[in-house]
Amino acid sequence: MPTLSEVARHAGVTPATVSNVLRNRGRVGATTRQRVLDAVDALGYRPHLAARALAEGRAPTLALMVSSIANPFYPEFALAVERAARSSGHFVIICNTNEDPLTGRAYLDQIAGTLSEGVLVTNANLDFADLHATESRGTPIVLCMWERPNEPPGLPCVAVDFRLAGELAGTHLLALGHRRIGAIVGSKASGIHAARYEGFVDAVRAAGVPKGRVKHAPDTIQGGYTAARALLEADPTLTAIFATNDLPALGAMHAAADLGLSVPGDLSVIGITDIQLARESRPALTTVAVPTVEVADLAVDLLRELIESSYGQAGRQLAASVPMRISSPPQLVVRASTGPARQAR
Known part of the structure; x- marks a missing residue:
């Protein structure tokens, strides 16, 4: 593999000039630049990103940490992040933690x-604590998809009003006449989906409707399937199921099919997020869409601002x-999985 020095000799310039051209820095004449x-094309030179990072103390890459790359939302979000980062000359490293905090800590220690x-x-x-420690060492952190805009996390973030998402889902079902509604929450009671469920409960309580049965389940199709079967077997009068994410909602539709129920004739199902599978399922899933591409753009822009301003270099900033x-x-995106409530079965 050719080196930067070999490119410089081939072009008849100094290595510093080659570096300036490749980084689009400094004043280099048009003839010299060409x-x-x-020379770069003739020799097939490619910069060594790791070596550049060590030499300059910075890297042209951003890390994106996700909990499970198997969840279809994260590849979709990663694609949006990659597009936003590439427009600013950055690459993206995907760090899959498999929902393991120790794996996440290792990524922070070795990559950040x-x-x-x-x-x-x-x-x-x-x-x-690991995120704050990373930030205090001078590496900016941005939380994406923070779910409670009214409760700042103490770290730079891009927030989405997921409580409103849950409220929109509940209001939609109520408008269709549903009063026997089960809920599937794709996290623990105090987990990341809590705000979504709280918004749903706000909507049904405001209408004077009991909040109904709820199951907490893994945020997967199988988790939604198991939870929906339990809900429907415990209360056959349910006419609708609200799920805090699209994957459990898809699982609920599968459970309905296995129980001989039609969607939406016997059971309406609604989720949150609007992943690609929601649009491609049959029936297509009604959901509350979150602005995934917009969040990716905001998050990358905010992270770039923090990098350029050396945020955190002098230690933790004041919360304010x-x-x-x-x-x-x-x-709200209305599709074929929701319809008017039928009388209790």
């Missing part, structure tokens, strides 16, 4: 500040100065 680029200039964190089950960006509100 000579360097021709060396192979990546900053870290984007989705719902990756990371210890906040920690930046938060709030996305546009979630939007």
